[in-house]
Amino acid sequence: MELSLVDSATLRGAGSGGSCTGHEHPRPVDRTVAGATPNRVPAPPEIKVFISNRDGVCAECGANLGHSAWIHLDQAKRAVCLFCADLDHLEFLPTGDAALTRRAKQASTLWAVVLKWSRSRKRYERQGLLVEEAALEAAEAACLEDAPARAARAQRRAQQALVADANYVARFAQEVRRRYPGCPVGREHTIAEHACRKYSARVGRSAAAKSLDGDAIDLAVRAHIRHTETSYDQLLARGDERFDARREIAALVDAVARRWGS
Numbered sequence: 001m002e003l004s005l006v007d008s009a010t011l012r013g014a015g016s017g018g019s020c021t022g023h024e025h026p027r028p029v030d031r032t033v034a035g036a037t038p039n040r041v042p043a044p045p046e047i048k049v050f051i052s053n054r055d056g057v058c059a060e061c062g063a064n065l066g067h068s069a070w071i072h073l074d075q076a077k078r079a080v081c082l083f084c085a086d087l088d089h090l091e092f093l094p095t096g097d098a099a100l101t102r103r104a105k106q107a108s109t110l111w112a113v114v115l116k117w118s119r120s121r122k123r124y125e126r127q128g129l130l131v132e133e134a135a136l137e138a139a140e141a142a143c144l145e146d147a148p149a150r151a152a153r154a155q156r157r158a159q160q161a162l163v164a165d166a167n168y169v170a171r172f173a174q175e176v177r178r179r180y181p182g183c184p185v186g187r188e189h190t191i192a193e194h195a196c197r198k199y200s201a202r203v204g205r206s207a208a209a210k211s212l213d214g215d216a217i218d219l220a221v222r223a224h225i226r227h228t229e230t231s232y233d234q235l236l237a238r239g240d241e242r243f244d245a246r247r248e249i250a251a252l253v254d255a256v257a258r259r260w261g262s
Helices: 007-015 098-107 133-145 146-181 188-197 214-228 234-236 241-261
Strands: 048-051 070-073 079-081 090-094 113-120 124-129
Touching: 007 090, 048 124, 079 133, 090 098, 090 133, 098 133, 113 188, 124 133, 146 188, 146 214, 214 234, 214 241, 234 241
Parallel strands: 048 113
Antiparallel strands: 048 070, 070 079, 090 124, 113 124
16 A cells, blocks of 8 residues: 555554564554544646647657647657557547446546537536547447337436426416516416426526526516517617617516516
């Protein structure tokens, strides 16, 4: 065991807590506190490979890397080619199949994360993994073997999610009707379906809305009023700034909301 992984308090206790003569060995000192989480060996840092967006040369062999080269940064933060980094024997596995990626990573003794800079999002994003060829083949075989079972599980989960989402939209609509009893008949369902549309990032998908928070319900209703009961969309279409258009129709939105709420 490496010295860095040994509890220093245990070493001090072994050296000063009593004598150690002949062939006797110091007894390990159990310093574990009841209920405490045992010390865990930290996972080694991920090996990272970057898809470069500029020309360069390998810091070790001097080879011209060209544009969009796959590089690894050494300890001095110098770009080296995959051959010099001893990573050129690995196979690329792109993102997209979570089961295949997980299994290939588990089966591969050596693996690396492939990253590429996104100019639009201003961050590095994962493109996939570099894994050993044998590990990739084993992972592909395992995925083929249980593909029907995984597909069935995914279908069940999707169905359960649809049912849960439909129930949520129905409860949202009920809350709209409760808070706005004067809302035209059926309009609560239109508001709920629009605000709660999955993956829309609208107010109905927020955590507050999912707890049927009153403010979130009000925001959804007012957004609906703005687009269906006023000239807001026409103002935007003629080139008005959003905040200017909202100021112009604010009084009408307030009036309709009060009428629906009574």
